[in-house]
Amino acid sequence: MKTKNVDLGLLIVRIGVGLLMLFHGISKLSGGLGFIQGMLEAKGLPGFIAYGVIVGEVLAPLAILVGFRTRIAALIYAFNMVVAVLMVHAAQFFTMSEQGGWALELIGLYFLGAIALFFTGAGKYAASSTNTWD
Structure with a gap:
């Protein structure tokens, strides 16, 4: 039996x-x-928004790793990927890499992995699994 x-x-x-x-x-x-x-300020946005990187690239990944409020952490993470594309990689969105893949395939995998975790939650091997956001 499988x-x-x-x-x-x-x-x-x-x-x-x-x-x-x-x-x-x-x-x-x-x-x-x-x-x-500097990038934010060049686009007319306040520089303090850069601290959102800490939330999206440190705190949310840590929460995902340990399985604490995984769904909300994954949503924050996915939003961080959208911001990264809009701020830095927008010109590459419709381009191919030198190796023949999508130029943003890594960001795409990060984004889709986070979206998958948003829909599934962390599973039972997690610090928390009883909250709606787990």
Whole structure:
């Protein structure tokens, strides 16, 4: 008899989506947010919005990794990916990479992984699984 282990699959998705984005967030924390603040200000937006990167690329991935309020964390994460495309990668949206794939395939995978977690939740291998946002 075949058995499915959806919860283990969700854990693996959470580790992939959470850990890989966490590296981006840590890089921005260690390098500073000045670059992002400059981009925002150049577009006429207040520079303090750059601190949203900490929420979208550090706090939300950590919540996804441990499985705490995974659905809301995944929604924040997905929103962060939309902002990243609009702020930095909009010109690449309809382009192909040199290797023949979509130029934004990594961002696309991050976004779709987060959306999947928004709809599924964290599964049973999570810090919390009883709240609506888990």
